[in-house]
Amino acid sequence: MLTRKSLLSLAIGTSLLASSYSSFAEIKIGVVTSSTGPIALVGIPQKNSIDLLPKSVAGEKITYLPLDDGSDPTATVKAFKKLISEEHVDAIIGPSGSGNAMGVIQFAAESKTPMLAPVGTAAVVLPMNEQKKWVFKTTQNDDLIASALVDQMKASGIKTLGMIGTADTYGENWSKVMKGLTEKAGIKIVADEHFQRQDTSITGQALKVLMANPDATLIAAPGSSSVMPETTLKEQGYTGQMYQTHGAALDSFLKLGGKEVNGTILAASLMLVLDQVPDSPEKQVAQKYVDAYKAKYQVTPPTFGSNVYDAGLLLQNAIPTALKTAKPGTEAFRVALRTALENTKNLPGTQGVYNMSPADHSGFDERGRELIQVKNDHWVLLK
Structure with a gap:
């Protein structure tokens, strides 16, 4: 016992x-x-x-x-x-x-x-x-976001596109994805420039896009690096439609870009417009x-x-x-x-x-x- x-x-x-x-x-x-x-x-x-x-x-x-x-x-x-x-x-x-x-x-x-x-x-x-x-x-994935943008471009009658992206995996993959999708949509990429995230000026890249005079330009850059290419183009007089990837989907993009980014179109998650989408589990x-x-x-x-x-x-x-x-x-x-x-x-x-x-x-x-x-x-x- x-x-x-x-x-x-x-x-x-x-x-x-x-x-x-x-x-x-x-x-x-x-x-x-x-x-x-x-x-x-x-x-x-x-x-x-x-x-x-x-x-x-x-x-x-x-x-x-x-x-x-x-x-x-x-x-x-x-x-x-x-x-x-x-x-x-x-x-x-x-x-x-x-x-x-x-x-x-x-x-x-x-x-x-x-x-x-x-x-x-x-x-x-x-x-x-x-x-x-x-x-x-x-x-x-990039292609899910990119296909929504390309469909919108095609529906809007855009025929030529310029691109400015980061010189890294993010920007390079976007160039690859957009090339395939735009070819199928009958949209010609007339400029494809890249820059380093730490660059303090991208005037050279912006001028090359400006000279190509595309109907629209897509910026493929994540976070704060998405702002400078767009504002630089606007400062140089570019008037075409601006597009961004889901990398720009943060309120800091609005604050840093100010009035220069008004009119920009992007595809991103419902979180940016949570009060504007219908109810769903997500x-x-x-x-x-x-x-x-x-x-x-x-x-x-x-x-x-x-x-x-x-x-x-x-x-x-x-x-x-x-x-x-x-x-x-x-x-x-x-x-x-x-x-x-x-x-x-x-x-x-x-x-x-x-x-x-x-x-x-x-x-x-x-x-x-x-x-x-x-x-x-x-x-x-x-x-």
């Missing part, structure tokens, strides 16, 4: 074992953002959104390990290696920049760590291969995120922050399935988590509805975009 002392010892031992198991079972998610440096306008709302992510799933605690890469691709690599080799995370959300993301895909793949990339370029998931199958993208999710962000930070979040929030929703949806296969902290769990993410179906997010597949690790359809125009310094749904 067990004595009181024996029972006490057994209880303590059981408690310690449970505590040990709980510690082992804790889910660890690394988050790499660019909350400082040139991409900070994108990275800051992404970093802020970490506090709004699920704290537990299926009874398991989730710990988030945030790191700032300062917008530096080399620092991104160091951050990823630290999270993978030292922290042994189960997944990584980030980084903020397209070029930064391209530089760490190999490390996610080698360690079999799912990577949820809140970046603009589709190049992180396309063309799909053995490395990119570990990456899931929480923004719309609108409800977006409103919940916006309300939570405003309650904590007293400002309306840019769409970039919601890309991290959606990464949390994707993980929240996939983790219970992965837990049926293996325990957190193991390769088996990471593999199961990747498979569960790839099988995400009909999951409403702030940007649209996710339907992943082995060939599509972004998963958006037309519900993930709206045509929007800048009117009187505000975003207005283009009807």
Whole structure:
């Protein structure tokens, strides 16, 4: 018969074992953002959104390990290696920049760590291969956004197009996508210029576009870098229709561009015009995120922050399935988590509805975009 002392010892031992198991079972998610440096306008709302992510799933605690890469691709690599080799995370959300993301895909793949990339370029998931199958993208692919713009251009009678994009993965992929779509639409690209994000002047590129005199010009640049090409063209007297990608979908674009960006057309998520779109499951999710962000930070979040929030929703949806296969902290769990993410179906997010597949690790359809125009310094749904 067990004595009181024996029972006490057994209880303590059981408690310690449970505590040990709980510690082992804790889910660890690394988050790499660019909350400082040139991409900070994108990275800051992404970093802020970490506090709004699920704290537990299926009874398991989730710990988030945030790191700032300062917008530096080399620092991104160091951050990823630290999270993978030292922290042994189960997944990584980030980084903020397209070029930064391209530089760490190999490390996610080698360690079999799912990577949820809140970046603009589709190049992180396309063309799909053995490395990119570990990456899931929480923004719309370029072709989904571009096709909406090209359809609008064609309907408006535009025949010639100029382009100014960043000299990196983001701008280069947009050039590639637009070339294919405009050819089919009978629109000729008469100028395709590029610039570095840190450039303080792009007068030369703007003059080349101006000399080509296109009916319209598309700026393919993310964050604050989307403003200068457009304002420079306007200052030089360009009067054609201006278009932007979803990289310009932040209120800072309106503030920095001022009256010079009025009339601009872009395709982006419903978050920019949340009060102007009909009710839907994705609108409800977006409103919940916006309300939570405003309650904590007293400002309306840019769409970039919601890309991290959606990464949390994707993980929240996939983790219970992965837990049926293996325990957190193991390769088996990471593999199961990747498979569960790839099988995400009909999951409403702030940007649209996710339907992943082995060939599509972004998963958006037309519900993930709206045509929007800048009117009187505000975003207005283009009807």
